[in-house]
Amino acid sequence: MANTIHVDIVSAEGQIFSGEASMVFVPASEGELGVAPRHAPLLTTLKPGVVRVKSEGAEEQSFYVGGGSLEIQPTCVTVLADTATRARDLDEAAALAAKANAEAAVRDRTDKRERAEAQVELARALAQLRTIERFRSRR
Secondary structure (H helix, E strand, O other): OOOOEEEEEEEOOEEEEEEEEOEEEEEEOOEEEEEOOOOOOEEEEEEEEEEEEEOOOOOOEEEEEEEEEEEEEOOEEEEEEOOEEEHHHOOHHHHHHHHHHHHHHHHHOOOHHHHHHHHHHHHHHHHHHHHHHHHHHHO
């Protein structure tokens, strides 16, 4: 067990993943963060993107998260996501439609708050599309 770290990925809908990993990669607010067993404790926020879980002798698993929080302890990683989905379950057509809608909203909104909300939605749609592309290229 010394070469693994326990990983929990949880969203408001429920637990998406729970298991052991040799390495975890998360989209932290300041950039991608790699987490290995015995990592120093850390709390940070997440931006929309891909969480990748690598396990010895198993295929890497990918999850889309729409932002949230990350807690790292030496033996445990907890991802508390605003939204989370397995990469294989993402709907490309829906992500493309969300991207088009968000781009139109960014273009058409004059209120700063509404424009900022549209930019967040655009970032989420783009992160979903990157997750789909990464999942597709691994196959």
